[in-house]
Amino acid sequence: MIFTIFKKELKDTLRDRRTIIAMIVVPVLVFPILLGLSTSVSKYFADKQKEEVLKIAVVSDVTENQFTQRLSAIPDSLGPKELIFRGDTIGLKKEISLDSIQLAIVIPSSFDQEQAANQQSVIQVYHKGVNLGNKDRVKGYISLIEDTFLEERFQRLNLETQLLEPISEVYIDISSEKEVIGKVAGGFLPYLFIIFGFIGCMYPAIDLFTGEKERKTLETLLTTPVPRWKILIGKMMVISLSGIAAAVFALVGMFAGLRLFNIVDIPGLSAVIDGILTPSFILGLLVLLLPLTIFFAGIMIPATIYAKSFKEAQSVLTPVNFIILLPAVVGMLPNIELDYTTALIPIVNIVLATKEMVAGTIDPILLIISYVVMVTVAALSVLFSYKRFGKESNIIS
Amino acid sequence: MIQVENIRKEFELTKKQQKENNTTDKVALAVDDVGFECQPGRIFSLLGPNGAGKTTTLRMLAGILKPTQGSIKINGLDIQKQANEAKKDIGFLTGSTGLYERLTANEIIEYFAKLYGVGKEDFEKRKENLYSLLGMHDFQDKRIGRLSTGMKQKVSIARTMIHDPKVVIFDEPTSGLDVITAENIIKLISDCKTQGKTVIFSSHIMSEVDLLCDDLAIIHKGKIVHRSTMQEFRENMQTNSLTAEFIRIINANN
Numbered sequence: 001m002i003f004t005i006f007k008k009e010l011k012d013t014l015r016d017r018r019t020i021i022a023m024i025v026v027p028v029l030v031f032p033i034l035l036g037l038s039t040s041v042s043k044y045f046a047d048k049q050k051e052e053v054l055k056i057a058v059v060s061d062v063t064e065n066q067f068t069q070r071l072s073a074i075p076d077s078l079g080p081k082e083l084i085f086r087g088d089t090i091g092l093k094k095e096i097s098l099d100s101i102q103l104a105i106v107i108p109s110s111f112d113q114e115q116a117a118n119q120q121s122v123i124q125v126y127h128k129g130v131n132l133g134n135k136d137r138v139k140g141y142i143s144l145i146e147d148t149f150l151e152e153r154f155q156r157l158n159l160e161t162q163l164l165e166p167i168s169e170v171y172i173d174i175s176s177e178k179e180v181i182g183k184v185a186g187g188f189l190p191y192l193f194i195i196f197g198f199i200g201c202m203y204p205a206i207d208l209f210t211g212e213k214e215r216k217t218l219e220t221l222l223t224t225p226v227p228r229w230k231i232l233i234g235k236m237m238v239i240s241l242s243g244i245a246a247a248v249f250a251l252v253g254m255f256a257g258l259r260l261f262n263i264v265d266i267p268g269l270s271a272v273i274d275g276i277l278t279p280s281f282i283l284g285l286l287v288l289l290l291p292l293t294i295f296f297a298g299i300m301i302p303a304t305i306y307a308k309s310f311k312e313a314q315s316v317l318t319p320v321n322f323i324i325l326l327p328a329v330v331g332m333l334p335n336i337e338l339d340y341t342t343a344l345i346p347i348v349n350i351v352l353a354t355k356e357m358v359a360g361t362i363d364p365i366l367l368i369i370s371y372v373v374m375v376t377v378a379a380l381s382v383l384f385s386y387k388r389f390g391k392e393s394n395i396i397s
Numbered sequence: 398m399i400q401v402e403n404i405r406k407e408f409e410l411t412k413k414q415q416k417e418n419n420t421t422d423k424v425a426l427a428v429d430d431v432g433f434e435c436q437p438g439r440i441f442s443l444l445g446p447n448g449a450g451k452t453t454t455l456r457m458l459a460g461i462l463k464p465t466q467g468s469i470k471i472n473g474l475d476i477q478k479q480a481n482e483a484k485k486d487i488g489f490l491t492g493s494t495g496l497y498e499r500l501t502a503n504e505i506i507e508y509f510a511k512l513y514g515v516g517k518e519d520f521e522k523r524k525e526n527l528y529s530l531l532g533m534h535d536f537q538d539k540r541i542g543r544l545s546t547g548m549k550q551k552v553s554i555a556r557t558m559i560h561d562p563k564v565v566i567f568d569e570p571t572s573g574l575d576v577i578t579a580e581n582i583i584k585l586i587s588d589c590k591t592q593g594k595t596v597i598f599s600s601h602i603m604s605e606v607d608l609l610c611d612d613l614a615i616i617h618k619g620k621i622v623h624r625s626t627m628q629e630f631r632e633n634m635q636t637n638s639l640t641a642e643f644i645r646i647i648n649a650n651n
């Protein structure tokens with residue numbers, strides 16, 4: 001009987017456009033679109049800045065100073081620039097503020113002498129801080145010029161360049177790429193599951209409970225010789241399945257975005273993704289997701305039974321969504337790990353366990369504890385739902 | 398057969414409801430000491446103004462609500478103690494019943510047949526009979542959302558009758574329907590009587606009552622204020638029309 005209800009509710013749910021959008025379309029598309037947009041937008045701005053010709057005013061009494069010469073010699077491949085020579089700073093600030101000149105470098109007339117005497121020269125750079133990137137560009141130029149002066153000083157003084165760097169460090173990373181990705185991106189995966197698992201559960205939950213009340217079909221269903229708990233379980237299975245589907249589709253969307261379309265260009269990423277996405281990992285994730293989505297269904301059903309309209313149900317569940325997200329955010333914090341304390345906190349434990357699974361460093365005992373805790377909480381939420389579903393004031397509008 | 402003995406139904410009031418109703422009572426009494434019997438092959442009508450307790454009574458008969466006190470037996474089975482067995486014998490139809498808009502007529506009928514545990518052979522035979530009787534063949538594969546009100550009502554009827562219930566409960570079955578659609582329901586009620594089923598229906602449309610009813614009870618403010626056969630009701634009328642007599646009885650018990 002439960003299967004009959006499950007089958008009917010699944011068919012009904014899959015014909016609901018709203019659920020299909022929340023369960024399949026949004027999860028699949030959101031990552032490729034987000035990744036694509038963010039990388040292309042940042043690439044566009046980076047390219048634009050690289051191609052932009054910077055007008056730099058060089059202010060000095062002495063036009064033929066060493067600084068200006070070396071600045072002119074910097075190739076355009078490091079960013080095209082146009083140098084404008086000025087004798088004084090009159091009107092410069094206004095020109096920079098109007099953006100007819102982007103930068104001005106004031107070079108002291110004693111620059112060459114100071115350099116020859118191994119002294120420090122002070123140069124002033126006028127810039128507009130709101131134009132991000134201009135300051136960095138000029139810093140790059142100055143650093144290049146500084147290096148050339150430094151080299152000349154060392155030669156003049158007959159010194160080895162090693163003097164500048166008493167220590168040359170070599171880093172040897174013994175963590176695998178998988179572990180690194182696990183720690184960095186591993187927190188993101190469960191976050192993804194929680195958001196999409198919740199949204200995936202939400203629409204069917206509202207539709208299968210509040211919707212039945214609103215459309216006046218619940219009364220008829222309750223006259224059938226089917227125990228209420230069977231009706232509840234049948235519906236709950238569809239809600240839970242929808243949450244799992246949404247989370248899985250989000251995962252598919254994310255990996256498809258990263259892998260197939262090469263949206264993010266990180267060397268070796270494909271190999272790492274292949275290493276993570278093993279059948280046993282996917283199976284493990286699904287097993288972890290099951291009590292999580294049952295728990296979601298269990299806390300949503302009482303709200304959706306209580307609500308009299310789709311709108312009311314949505315406004316009750318939206319704050320719940322934020323509350324649920326909190327433990328997911330905790331899981332993303334870098335120094336929180338799965339231990340005997342965090343394994344006892346529902347949702348947080350699933351988030352951390354997923355993170356460890358991605359990194360391949362999961363402790364089986366902690367995994368079992370986390371799972372048992374989550375299953376217990378899910379069972380309690382089912383029991384709570386059952387009590388609310390049996391309440392007459394909730395089922396009769 | 399339906400046997401109702403001294404049923405009472407109280408609803409708990411929330412603080413908000415207490416404020417709205419301007420009362421300090423923690424419960425509202427919807428049905429108070431109601432008892433009657435409906436016989437097979439006869440149509441029993443439960444009459445009453447809006448808010449009298451008709452729907453609450455019928456919902457208790459159908460096992461949707463639990464009486465606070467009293468007992469209800471459907472063909473000898475206690476609806477509270479043997480709920481699922483008793484419910485197999487009941488068909489329940491209201492004027493405001495909704496249907497699953499995204500499913501087709503066929504899918505809905507099959508779903509309910511399964512919920513009532515109807516065997517495959519019986520299902521096919523009954524479905525064919527009902528579809529022919531109601532003229533449903535043309536739209537059996539259309540989704541409910543695309544059907545007219547009349548077509549939907551036919552699907553509701555087929556859904557109510559697919560398990561061949563021995564007891565049929567109609568709660569204001571024609572409310573909100575046009576005369577043509579209402580006619581289908583009137584015919585269904587009449588057919589149920591011919592087939593020897595026990596029928597109870599609530600209404601406040603006296604012409605329907607006059608046409609169909611064998612026994613009647615008038616409920617007002619949760620209490621039965623009149624109970625007789627239709628024959629006795631007609632014979633003892635103190636006014637010149639059924640509607641006027643109904644109003645007279647209600648007013649006399651205000």
